[in-house]
Amino acid sequence: MIRASRARPATGRIAFALAACSYAAGLGEAAGQQPVLTVEREDGSSSNVTVSLDRGFAAVGTDVLTDLGWTVVESGGGLTISAAGEIHVAMRLSSPFFRWDGVVLQMTDAPYRAGRRSYVPLQFLSDFLPRRLPGLYDFADESGRLRAGDVALLATGGASAGVTGGGGESGATPTADLAPTVDAEPALDPNSAEAVRLARPSTYDGTRVVVIDAGHGGEDPGSLSQSGIREKDVALAVALRVAEELRGVEDLEIVMIRDDDTFVDVWERGLIATRAKGERPGLFVSIHANSFPARREARGFETYFLSDARTEHERRVSAIENAPMSRNPASRDSETGEDLDFIFRDLTNYDHAHWSEDLAALVQEELDDFHPGPNRGVKQGVLAVLTNALMPSVLIELGYLSNQAEARVLNESDFHDQAAEAIAEAVVRFFERYPPGNGTGAPEPSR
Ligand SMILES: [Zn+2]
Structure with a gap:
């Protein structure tokens, strides 16, 4: 316009x-x-x-x-x-x-x-x-x-105006404000790019934890397609099947952030994941679908890991997924700006960035095997849902609901199955290397 x-x-x-x-x-x-x-x-x-x-x-x-x-x-x-x-x-x-x-x-x-x-x-x-x-x-x-x-x-109620909790479109996160005050990066051991690259197959034989997060839910439908397909439904359908796929894997504990249509605060999700994981090695996978109504031709799949958003597109998607951050207006007073304080907390998951990037790359590779849309690659952003998940974590955008053709695909049961298989495969492959088997800090199993 x-x-x-x-x-x-x-x-x-x-x-x-x-x-x-x-x-x-x-x-x-x-x-x-x-x-x-x-x-x-x-x-x-x-x-x-x-x-x-x-x-x-x-x-x-x-x-x-x-x-x-x-x-x-x-x-x-x-x-x-x-x-x-x-x-x-x-x-x-x-x-x-x-x-x-x-x-x-x-x-x-x-x-x-x-x-x-x-x-x-x-x-x-x-x-x-x-x-x-x-x-x-x-x-x-x-x-x-x-x-x-x-x-x-x-x-x-005349317009099918869909007063949704859809999450804000676009909008760069003001990285300068949100970015953690973490200094550079402890170019240290097991989480450095070098270590990830060189990591030998894992020798860890205890239980690993995979936390599966179906994006949005309850009063937050996420993005909507023009025909009314809701992101929260796509995310849940795929998440449930990922869990099914992984259920047979030995020594793997599966944690679902939600397994039905309920709302969970974005900030809570990572906390739940971190608690559930405990001291064991684990990963966090958040499943979403994208939307860009201003460019309906946009389609394809991309996977994010937590880091500074580098491009406008990454900031835009981050902002979409960061909203809604909270659903409880009554407890917070916008006049005082009190409700915004929580947004500025330190982001502490940067240590896992390289492993997260590795996981993101695996997810993209697996999705690429069957996904009809273009592979948009691994992206990074300051994503609230990943912030509190203190483990390798990624957010997958399975496709664009704003694209009519892709929305139809995203709604198909076959697609849910294939996407779930791909994600599960990426998880299994990731755990073959994580925690790393080269002696650089594999966590001790807590049980
Ligand atoms: Zn989403």
Whole structure:
């Protein structure tokens, strides 16, 4: 929707760049060409909204939201955006975190006030509205348009607006803020890249633990396909089959973070895994499906491990998966920002990064054997769900629900079986090497 003026050739890319806010700095060269967001309403009318780049990222005045039927109230550094008495979004000026009906989400950049107007990152309209309210909003990156339905329909339940807990779209995690204050990296023994590379087959013969985490669940459906396929269902279907696949493996204990449709806080998942693993060697596998409504052609599978996100894409996916971080709005007060404190805790799982990367590579290799989509490779990001899992851990994005064809595949029972076999195979292969058998710190079995 943002349409960079027609003189600029790569409109689509620029539009995305704006939405993702990463290349905004590069837009300086487009001097004098103010990008514009085109809003198309259901009644056929449309209007152009000026996009501000004053802060180095794309933002629009909150009056755009007012025009779309939202109520915007600013007070004391807070910005409350509500619709039809149904949806309440609480933002704070200068914070990229916000709450959508109590769920903490994260944008790439923060809302701000300039002069007498307040601004929200364009990303709120280009990513979050379409993702959270797919029946009402659609953002076509290529054509640079935001299609907007009548928000009043939410009151009547008219729009299949799917008020979802889908997790925020895009949005880079502000790595500078989230990144742990861990110094460089203890280029030490068993977890160094070198050690992982050289690791001999494991000689450990005690019980190993595999923690299988089906992403999302309960009130958090995760991403949604246009036809309504829910990420949480795909994740659970595959997770249950991974467990089945692994059940016969000797000396392997299987822990499921959830084995039904329940909500588990993202931060809790890693803690549960760490407790369950105890002193034994173990790994953590979190199963997800991706979504990128602004680029519906995107498809394929990728596996993340916990580390600094290096690219905009990685930051975007990290932000999606980090939301919702918590479901308990009542216990936290957004006015004080208290609810955000937990986000800034130290990330302590970096020590396992190389083993996690190794595991991620195995998963990608196995998935590649049958997956119809492209292999998007091993990625890294600051992922909340992996943060507290003190063991090699990965997050698998099995494919894109936002891609119609891939969504159909993700919904197939055959696919669930094959994906599960692939993941199980990767787990078994990983444990053939982990803990390493070269004497560099294989954990003592605790029982
Ligand atoms: Zn997910």
